[in-house]
Amino acid sequence: MNLIDGKKIAAEMRNKLKVEVDIIKKKFNKVPGLTVILIGDLAPSQIYVRNKEKSAKEIGLKSEIIKYPKDIQEISVLNKIDELNNDATVSGILVQLPLPDHIDKKKIIERINPDKDVDGFHPYNVGNLSSGYESSVPCTPLGCYLLIKKIEPNLSGKKAIVIGRSNLNGKPMAQLLLKENCTVTITHSKTKDLKNECSKGDIVIAAVGIPELVKADWIKKDAIVIDVGINKTDKGIVGDVAFEEVSKVAKALTPVPGGVGPMTIVCLLKNTIECFKKSLK
Numbered sequence: 001m002n003l004i005d006g007k008k009i010a011a012e013m014r015n016k017l018k019v020e021v022d023i024i025k026k027k028f029n030k031v032p033g034l035t036v037i038l039i040g041d042l043a044p045s046q047i048y049v050r051n052k053e054k055s056a057k058e059i060g061l062k063s064e065i066i067k068y069p070k071d072i073q074e075i076s077v078l079n080k081i082d083e084l085n086n087d088a089t090v091s092g093i094l095v096q097l098p099l100p101d102h103i104d105k106k107k108i109i110e111r112i113n114p115d116k117d118v119d120g121f122h123p124y125n126v127g128n129l130s131s132g133y134e135s136s137v138p139c140t141p142l143g144c145y146l147l148i149k150k151i152e153p154n155l156s157g158k159k160a161i162v163i164g165r166s167n168l169n170g171k172p173m174a175q176l177l178l179k180e181n182c183t184v185t186i187t188h189s190k191t192k193d194l195k196n197e198c199s200k201g202d203i204v205i206a207a208v209g210i211p212e213l214v215k216a217d218w219i220k221k222d223a224i225v226i227d228v229g230i231n232k233t234d235k236g237i238v239g240d241v242a243f244e245e246v247s248k249v250a251k252a253l254t255p256v257p258g259g260v261g262p263m264t265i266v267c268l269l270k271n272t273i274e275c276f277k278k279s280l281k
């Protein structure tokens with residue numbers, strides 16, 4: 001079995017992006033910038049945002065975090081987004097989710113200029129992705145896609161099973177694979193006989209949030225298995241795939257941690273640089 005080392009692949013990508021940022025600085029005398037808006041004090045969100053800032057700075061991007069208390073009014077956030085949309089030094093804007101209940105997520109996402117939407121959540125980008133046009137792509141599925149392409153550059157005709165249909169993971173993942181001419185099945189909590197669906201997959205992507213849901217007898221021999229899940233359990237962080245047993249059947253498998261997670265962050269950096277390039281056009 002080929003262990004897909006997301007940490008190593010992400011590090012290689014980071015090095016290349018750092019070189020690209022250096023070239024941009026020399027050529028345009030500008031620094032691509034990522035601004036993250038963090039509302040409230042949820043511990044996981046604070047950790048994610050800190051990691052994003054650290055990674056951005058490591059490759060030479062300008063990085064800023066704007067923090068608001070959890071009772072901030074929606075209009076204040078919308079006004080700040082307007083300001084950032086008009087700020088030429090800001091290439092990418094990310095509003096860390098989840099948001100407090102009184103703030104309308106859809107309204108916030110739709111206010112971000114699609115050309116600065118590093119998360120790829122704006123309906124304009126979602127629409128472009130599903131139409132097969134160029135678009136900003138959500139970071140986690142983009143990371144999964146790059147890992148799959150490393151293992152199998154030609155995906156045409158492969159059968160891909162995506163478990164989970166979230167806007168964050170499952171749906172954009174399916175669109176990316178469809179664009180590569182895979183035959184894609186999206187499964188979810190109401191799917192009948194998930195095991196049988198999974199067992200048909202040349203590629204299986206699990207983005208569910210249930211510890212070790214996917215077992216060895218769900219997986220076709222020599223399938224590529226990508227585990228997006230991050231689940232806290234008594235034995236530590238585990239994915240949605242029963243790693244030990246599935247590793248005996250799969251051709252390639254991502255570990256948790258160290259698989260998809262590091263790719264998510266590096267894809268955010270990649271998206272920020274892509275947004276900067278769009279601003280030059």
Ligand code: NAD
Nearest residue numbers: 140164165166169188189207208209228229230260261264
């Ligand atoms: P979500 O809760 O929005 O969606 C989960 C999906 O799983 C839903 O579409 C649901 O229909 C499906 N589902 C639920 N129970 C199921 C079942 N029994 N059988 C089949 N499908 C079922 O979650 P999400 O935001 O897409 O995240 C999924 C997992 O990925 C979580 O563990 C999350 O922590 C993790 N995650 C990891 C990264 C990363 O960088 N590695 C990034 C984002 C999310």
